[in-house]
Amino acid sequence: xxxxxxxxxxxxxxxxxxxxxxxxxxxxxxxxxxxxxxxxxxxxxxxxxxxxxxxxxxxxxxxxxxxxxxxxxxxxxxxxxxxxxxxxxxxxxxxxxxxxxxxxxxxxxxxxxxxxxxxxxxxxxxxxxxxxxxxxxxxxxxxxxxxxxxxxxxxxxxxxxxxxxxxxxxxxxxxxx
Numbered sequence: 015x016x017x018x019x020x021x022x023x024x025x026x027x028x029x030x031x032x033x034x035x036x037x038x039x040x041x042x043x044x045x046x047x048x049x050x051x052x053x054x055x056x057x058x059x060x061x062x063x064x065x066x067x068x069x070x071x072x073x074x075x076x077x078x079x080x081x082x083x084x085x086x087x088x089x090x091x092x093x094x095x096x097x098x099x100x101x102x103x104x105x106x107x108x109x110x111x112x113x114x115x116x117x118x119x120x121x122x123x124x125x126x127x128x129x130x131x132x133x134x135x136x137x138x139x140x141x142x143x144x145x146x147x148x149x150x151x152x153x154x155x156x157x158x159x160x161x162x163x164x165x166x167x168x169x170x171x172x173x174x175x176x177x178x179x180x181x182x183x184x185x186x187x188x189x190x191x
Contacts, residue, residue, distance in 0.1 A: 016041055016181050019110025020090045023098055023155050025148060027122040028115040029165050029173065030092035036174045038090035047092045051079050060094075069096075077102055084109040095147070098154040107158045111184065113177055114159035116152075119145045121165070160184055 020037065022030040031047050038045035049060055052075050056063065063072045077100050083091050084106040091110075097103045122144050156162060161180040165173055 016178065016185065017088060019084065019086070019088065020177075020181065021084065021107050021110045021112045022090070022092045022115055023107070023112055023158060024095065024115035024165075025117065025122055025144070025151065025155075026095040028095075028117045029170070030115055032170055033115060033165075033173050033177065034090045034092035036170055037177055040174055040178070041090070043088050043090050044086075045090045045092075046083050046086075048076060048079050048083060048097060049092075049094045051083065052076060055079075073100060076100075081106050096151065098151060098158060104154065104158050111160045111181055112158045113180070114155040114162045115165050115173075116155070116162055117165045119148055121167070122148070 020041075020043070022034050022037075024030055031050075034047065035045050037043075052063070052072075053059055056075070060072065063075065067075075073096070076094055076097060080091075080093065080097055080103045083089065089110075093103075093107075098107075119141070161177070161184060163173070163176055163180060168176075
């Protein structure tokens with residue numbers, strides 16, 4: 015059985031919240047979503063925070079939440095797409111196993127095309143914005159990841175099972191060392 019913390023990183027639209035919720039359920043762990051925690055505690059949407067405080071204000075709040083959540087035990091945490099930008103967040107993610115849910119820019123574009131709640135995608139050329147964000151963030155996702163999983167077009171159940179399989183293989187490798 016898998017125990018300890020599992021942290022999901024990846025771009026917006028990669029399925030972190032959906033996969034995380036199902037993964038936690040299957041492993042009997044508590045699920046947290048850092049963006050939802052920020053909204054719950056502030057009583058306002060992420061979009062509102064971006065509008066009023068800018069990205070810097072949001073990132074400051076995000077850093078505090080991630081520090082707090084990663085200090086917990088036996089949880090699954092879906093982080094925001096830009097959480098890896100802060101060095102402190104990357105350090106705190108070492109408190110568990112990190113799974114990078116990767117997807118192509120085209121898949122991300124399709125998955126987020128109708129979503130109006132993502133402040134960084136409220137631009138003229140969404141496809142280009144996604145490509146720029148990926149160019150900046152992909153190396154950081156890979157830097158913190160213990161496991162990289164291409165999400166593709168498979169079902170949530172298949173993806174959850176693939177995550178579990180990868181984590182079990184990782185655990186086996188760790189115990190052999």
